[in-house]
Amino acid sequence: MQISETHYLVVSVALLLIGTVGVLTRRNIVIILMSIELILNAVNINLITFSQAWKNMGGQIFAIFVITDAVAEAAVGLGILIALFRNKETVLADEVDLLKW
Amino acid sequence: MNFLDLIWLIPLFPLCGAGLMLLFGKMLDPQPPSTVAVAEGVEPVHDDHGHGHSHEPGHTHDHDHDHAHGHDHAHDHDHDHAHDHHHAPATRGLIKLICPGMVLLSFIFSLGAVVQLSNLPERIHEIRQFTWIAGMPFHMANGHLATFAADWGFLLDPLSSVMILVVTGIGFLIHVYATGYMDHDQGYYRFFGYFNLFIFFMLMLVLANNYTLLFVGWEGVGLCSYLLIGFYFHKKSAGDAGKKAFIVNRVGDAGFLLGMLMMLSVLGSVRFTDVRAALSSGGWQAETAVWGSLSWIALGLFIGATGKSAQFPLYVWLPDAMEGPTPVSALIHAATMVTAGVYMVARSAALLELTPQVLTIVASVGAFTAIFAATIGLVQNDIKRVLAYSTVSQLGYMFLALGVGAYWVAVFHLFTHAFFKALLFLCSGSVIHALGGEQDMRHMGGLKDKIPITHWTMWVGSVAIAGIPGLAGFFSKDEILWQAYSSPQGSKILWFVGLATAGLTAFYMWRLMNMTFYGKSRVAPEVAAHIHESPPSMYVPLVTLAVGSVFAGWLGVPKLWGLGERFQAFEAWLEPAFKSAAVEAAKEGAHDASTEWILMAISVAIAIIGITIARWFYHRKPEIPEAIYARVGPLHGLLYNKYYVDEIYDFLFVNGFAKGGGTVLGAFDRNVVDGGVNGAGWLTRFSSKLSIWWDTWIIDGAVRFGSFCVKLLSYPVCLLQSGRVQSYALFVVIGFLAFLGYYVSR
Numbered sequence: 001m002q003i004s005e006t007h008y009l010v011v012s013v014a015l016l017l018i019g020t021v022g023v024l025t026r027r028n029i030v031i032i033l034m035s036i037e038l039i040l041n042a043v044n045i046n047l048i049t050f051s052q053a054w055k056n057m058g059g060q061i062f063a064i065f066v067i068t069d070a071v072a073e074a075a076v077g078l079g080i081l082i083a084l085f086r087n088k089e090t091v092l093a094d095e096v097d098l099l100k101w
Numbered sequence: 102m103n104f105l106d107l108i109w110l111i112p113l114f115p116l117c118g119a120g121l122m123l124l125f126g127k128m129l130d131p132q133p134p135s136t137v138a139v140a141e142g143v144e145p146v147h148d149d150h151g152h153g154h155s156h157e158p159g160h161t162h163d164h165d166h167d168h169a170h171g172h173d174h175a176h177d178h179d180h181d182h183a184h185d186h187h188h189a190p191a192t193r194g195l196i197k198l199i200c201p202g203m204v205l206l207s208f209i210f211s212l213g214a215v216v217q218l219s220n221l222p223e224r225i226h227e228i229r230q231f232t233w234i235a236g237m238p239f240h241m242a243n244g245h246l247a248t249f250a251a252d253w254g255f256l257l258d259p260l261s262s263v264m265i266l267v268v269t270g271i272g273f274l275i276h277v278y279a280t281g282y283m284d285h286d287q288g289y290y291r292f293f294g295y296f297n298l299f300i301f302f303m304l305m306l307v308l309a310n311n312y313t314l315l316f317v318g319w320e321g322v323g324l325c326s327y328l329l330i331g332f333y334f335h336k337k338s339a340g341d342a343g344k345k346a347f348i349v350n351r352v353g354d355a356g357f358l359l360g361m362l363m364m365l366s367v368l369g370s371v372r373f374t375d376v377r378a379a380l381s382s383g384g385w386q387a388e389t390a391v392w393g394s395l396s397w398i399a400l401g402l403f404i405g406a407t408g409k410s411a412q413f414p415l416y417v418w419l420p421d422a423m424e425g426p427t428p429v430s431a432l433i434h435a436a437t438m439v440t441a442g443v444y445m446v447a448r449s450a451a452l453l454e455l456t457p458q459v460l461t462i463v464a465s466v467g468a469f470t471a472i473f474a475a476t477i478g479l480v481q482n483d484i485k486r487v488l489a490y491s492t493v494s495q496l497g498y499m500f501l502a503l504g505v506g507a508y509w510v511a512v513f514h515l516f517t518h519a520f521f522k523a524l525l526f527l528c529s530g531s532v533i534h535a536l537g538g539e540q541d542m543r544h545m546g547g548l549k550d551k552i553p554i555t556h557w558t559m560w561v562g563s564v565a566i567a568g569i570p571g572l573a574g575f576f577s578k579d580e581i582l583w584q585a586y587s588s589p590q591g592s593k594i595l596w597f598v599g600l601a602t603a604g605l606t607a608f609y610m611w612r613l614m615n616m617t618f619y620g621k622s623r624v625a626p627e628v629a630a631h632i633h634e635s636p637p638s639m640y641v642p643l644v645t646l647a648v649g650s651v652f653a654g655w656l657g658v659p660k661l662w663g664l665g666e667r668f669q670a671f672e673a674w675l676e677p678a679f680k681s682a683a684v685e686a687a688k689e690g691a692h693d694a695s696t697e698w699i700l701m702a703i704s705v706a707i708a709i710i711g712i713t714i715a716r717w718f719y720h721r722k723p724e725i726p727e728a729i730y731a732r733v734g735p736l737h738g739l740l741y742n743k744y745y746v747d748e749i750y751d752f753l754f755v756n757g758f759a760k761g762g763g764t765v766l767g768a769f770d771r772n773v774v775d776g777g778v779n780g781a782g783w784l785t786r787f788s789s790k791l792s793i794w795w796d797t798w799i800i801d802g803a804v805r806f807g808s809f810c811v812k813l814l815s816y817p818v819c820l821l822q823s824g825r826v827q828s829y830a831l832f833v834v835i836g837f838l839a840f841l842g843y844y845v846s847r
Contacts, residue, residue: 020834023827024827024831024834025827032826032827093826093827094825094827096824097823097824098824099822099824099826100822100824
């Protein structure tokens, strides 16, 4: 069986859904951050797939940007997490409601 | 030297003198510091000396003051004698040199200019120094566009040349006299500064080439008159008299100003030559039957003249003006300033010719004033007041002459009167000087041999004013009477009033002479001890003026006497100034030689009768006047109190209009004006309260209600913002799915 673009896209969608559900349902902020990584990687797969399909290197370059972004975001996210933990003694998202109106 | 083009220098000399006095006077005549304070301490006198003045116009019921008046002078002079005589600073000599010297220079330049003027064919010379008021366009009464411009220009013609010679000539003599008379007084430099300033303004008045500039001089002499009447300013009566003169003159000046403005509106110019040309161009009809704009102009000017020249009903200030030093009375209130009105009316002769009705008013007012003042003069006891009423009376004569169209006669009388009235005033000053300030004739008498020069010069002056043939007064007065009788404008009534006045004049002058110089001495012993003849600086002007009083009249001898052209020089000299058709007509009045002789004889006879009666009453049988006073008490009281005119004016104007008006205006101020202000304040406060309420409840309320509504609406939305990051993420996903669903299902 030939592995076509559709297969890649299915994997991508699956990763997106897993990531989304993870972001929405898990309480631990570490896991939420990991789920965000999943979403970003789903996007990356998408980009690489279409780059390959249309013979356009833009997609691959963009994917590298996304990876860089993901790294920066993880660093900032984990930084916030550590600061949060120092102040609130928690890593659970539902116990933090500082942005309430 | 061309004096004609230097006439602008004539007023400038006295102005320099005044300026020098202003700048350096205090240096030349330092004042001892304490004197004013001492003079203020003059106490009311308790004996009856003050009675002669006990009806002080303007403040009748002020008892202390009444008494003070009679003796202030005495006290001032005594006091000055005692303290200041020896301290007169040597530098005063410089003032004595500068101020009369400046007037002398003016006189020399005037003389030069007049001599050169007489050689001109037209006998008129006008120079324009510079434009004083630049052209201001305006619409005349007839709708034409005209330009009002006034030059700083001088006009020398026969009329103004007579005036400048009188002002500078007599002014110089009186200046010389004043150097002696004022020697014991404080404020020497102040006096001479004002005096020179007066001469300056008077010369501006008579030399001006337009009414506007004349008005400058007119107001200037009024100012100097005010300053000099109030020269003894530490005396309340003197200050009051000054104010009275100033205020009464303002009434007249209002008339003058209105007349002048209306002249501008109707004729389009206030320049003498323009006005005369416009009026004699034939474009104006004589207003014999109608009272037109020319009549209003003439009336306005005449009202101005009644103020300055002390005619009824505005004469009241002149008797009070005697509060000033005697040289002031002589120069300003007898010889020059008070004749400014006569000059101004004579200057407007071309206008008056076209307004016979106003001429009638002028003649009537003049005649009435003449006899009215003369009757008051009959019973006054203050030597200067008799002369003051005499002046009013003589000015009345001049207006009588103007009113019958005999302008040159009015100027002639002005000329002769300047000599003999200045002389009489200066003599009275000499008498007062000799008696150390006594002015009440009841405390004089028998001075004939003690002050012979004063006596003889005053005798000459009295003969001159009484109208004895050969002296100045006779010629001018007789000419007035003749013109009043014969001119088309004249009438027998005017003549008779003038004649009666002549008799009264002779009477009161001889009453004055008798009470002062003849009979038994009634001088208080302590005063009698140092009666002295005046110094040469005083009697030399007296003698000069006496000579003038004798000979001045010979310039206008009646034609009837047939002495030839030279003796009618005055009329011939003035002829160009009054040259107009109507004057020619007036002169043709029924000239009946025998009538004129008879009238002349009557007027001489009545003068002699007046003198004889006075001599009989006050010399031979002094008890007769007392008996008459007792018999006709009310009449005497009426005359003695000057017909109560001052009281009537007090009642009507001072207390009536001024005070009553003040009360009314005060009430108006308090109730209407203040009420308006307070009402406006209350209204503002009320409206601000309303505004506060509105702001608080309506404006703020609306804003708050708006925010409340927003808050209310936003509340449910706020509930969504739980602060939980994941719920937000869920909303994002839901939203995304919703859009996606919409996009897919479309």
